[in-house]
Structures are given as C-alpha cells and as structure tokens.
Amino acid sequence: QAQLVESGGGLVQPGGSLRLSCVASGMIFSVFNMAWYRQAPGKQRELVAAVTPEGTTNYADSVTGRFTISRDNDKNTVTLQLNSLKPGDTAVYYCHRAAQWGADDVWGQGTQVTVSS
Numbered sequence: 001q002a003q004l005v006e007s008g009g010g011l012v013q014p015g016g017s018l019r020l021s022c023v024a025s026g027m028i029f030s031v032f033n034m035a036w037y038r039q040a041p042g043k044q045r046e047l048v049a050a051v052t053p054e055g056t057t058n059y060a061d062s063v064t065g066r067f068t069i070s071r072d073n074d075k076n077t078v079t080l081q082l083n084s085l086k087p088g089d090t091a092v093y094y095c096h097r098a099a100q101w102g103a104d105d106v107w108g109q110g111t112q113v114t115v116s117s
Contacts, residue, residue: 006093006095009093013116017083017084024076033052034069038113047060057069
C-alpha cells in the first residue's frame with residue numbers, strides 16, 4: 001500500500017529555515033508527480049510546490065524565491081527547503097502524490113510548521 005511519511009516540522013523564528021522530508025513507500029516513486037501542500041487554521045489547503053519525475057518544479061507565488069522543492073528518485077524522497085520563514089507560513093504541511101497511471105492520489109499525515117518569535 002502506498003504511503004507517505006513526512007518529517008522535519010517544528011517551531012522556528014521569523015527569518016529562520018526548516019527542511020521537510022517525505023519518504024514514499026509501496027509505490028514506483030520515480031513515475032509520479034509529487035507536491036507539498038499546506039493548510040493553516042481556518043483556511044483551505046493550498047499547493048506550495050510541485051515537482052515532476054524529471055525534476056521540473058513550480059511554486060506558489062507566496063513562496064517563490066524562499067522555498068525549494070527537490071526529489072531523489074533513488075531514495076524515494078521529496079524534500080522542501082523552507083528559508084526566510086514568515087509567520088504567515090505557519091501551517092500543517094502535507095506531502096502529496098498525484099493521481100496518475102490509474103492510481104488514486106496519496107496524502108501524508110502532515111507535519112506542523114510554526115513560525116513565531
């Protein structure tokens with residue numbers, strides 16, 4: 001069964017950095033589009049960044065230039081580097097596998113990122 005497990009969240013001061021990791025299992029990781037979403041309290045879940053199997057990336061306007069998504073197909077891992085964090089980045093961050101190749105999409109359990117002084 002396909003599974004995504006996130007790690008790396010925590011409490012950080014404004015201007016700080018965090019690195020989120022997502023390890024995939026039970027799937028052929030290298031063929032799927034992967035993404036990070038986030039959901040702040042009282043708000044809808046939103047796309048933060050996405051990466052294709054070949055490494056093409058796209059970002060939400062609010063994080064462009066501050067966040068970097070990358071993947072390692074040999075290690076079944078997708079990573080989100082968060083720099084210059086702002087209080088508005090506070091949210092639960094979710095790893096996501098796209099619905100492709102006849103398979104449903106898959107969500108991780110989420111990891112909390114809190115940006116506060």
